[in-house]
Amino acid sequence: MNSDIMIHIEGLSKSFGRKQVLDGLELDVMRGESMVVIGGSGTGKSVLIKHIIGLLKPDSGRIYVDGHDVLSLGEHDLGELRKKFGMLFQNAALFDSFSVWENVGFGLKQHTRLSSAEVRKVASEKLRMVGLAGIEDLMPSELSGGMRKRVGLARAIAMEPEVIFYDEPTTGLDPIMADVINELIVDLRKKLKVTSISITHDMASAYKIADRIAMLYKGRIIEVGTVDEIRNTSNEIVRQFITGSAVGPITMEVTRA
Template sequence: MIKIVDLYKSFGQKYVLRGVNLNIERGESMVVIGGSGSGKSVLMKHIIGLVKPDRGNVMVDGRDISRIDEKGLYETRKKFGMLFQGAALFDSMKVWENVSFVLMRERKISSEEARKIAIQKLKMVGLDGVQDLMPSELSGGMKKRVGLARAIAHEPEILLYDEPTTGLDPIMADAINDLIIQMNKRLSVTSVTITHDMHSAYKIADRIAMLYSGKIIETGAPDEVKNTENPVVRQFITGSAVGPITGAPMLMQ
């Protein structure tokens, strides 16, 4: 469904992606792990065409999203729904207007009907009675849920989750994990999640890929990744301060 081939991206002198290759099959839940600043967000922005690569391709359903014209890009984006790290709700609109944003713009349905659909989507993510609130009146966890309701409102085929559990308390984080699993099953979507939360990764992934030094250095099922021999991946998943990522001698000083 999504095929990333030899992707390169740099910002000025900073090389972020240096030849990323990754295949994401239809219907699977792929989790990309990696440290802060490893380029996970940049990779995700390439998948939905927010950033153009210096080299390489991102194929979505056989179309190269990095090389198509604007009209084609917006058409392809209709296949996607994305949950942002900070939810990125439109703060000038009520919750229900956020959720039904695309429906009202694209499908030209009445605001009454859009409101009904929004309430139904909000119920799907476990929210009731918040439709008339403004985003500023919601807690972090509620914002993420509204963001998720907005992402699924137009019934996309692919869902992208940008650090879905970051900034939430452990219980709310686990509730979001459950919600992601539930959404993926119920809507039978392909999903790509980027995170550094290993508990979340093990729980929601069909496959995990690790991004390090601008490349995917390991791909496998959660159990395979857990038992990997790769010292870089081992250090990351065990959360050790000493190892090849940080460089032991530097930390000893």
């Protein structure tokens, strides 16, 4: 297998009840590349990421991460693999019962022999990297949406992962805060040299952080290309999506009274 391919997905299918969400999806993500998966709401972008991390089991298909077949891994090996991952959740998914530094240092605390003081030091460092200093002892409930996202980002990078997943990193933020997050993502990639997979439907964000963009439509990746390739695509579906037009081949299921 090509060692430049960090993530290789073939024939991935998944349905929930009667609803076919992924239908023979194929995707390769290169090492060190920033891949952005775009697609409409509810098309299965999050489902794709959860499959790669091993949170969901597919109905059929294979997923290789850094050469390992994710689906065949046992609990222990999957745990080891996950230590190479970091993930920023849509709503940050901070642990309510822990303070900010405990959240950031959670992985370190669990998987390293560092003392609390050392964990706290590392956590502070990561928080500084996302532009948050001096909030270590606050509780998640005391933070604003943007701050939560950044704390989530700090937590995602705390274990110095090889792959970072961003689930809608800019959703629910004002444009300026969204751009701050985008800058952070780009900045982190430069500093940490990580592979990243982002899912979003915010095209501004996609253009900014992506090396390549993949369009997910009806359970398949219908187009993969660099930012420029996507911008100039001849595919009508992609075109409709990136221009944000209601008229086109993508029909929304809108009930009219």
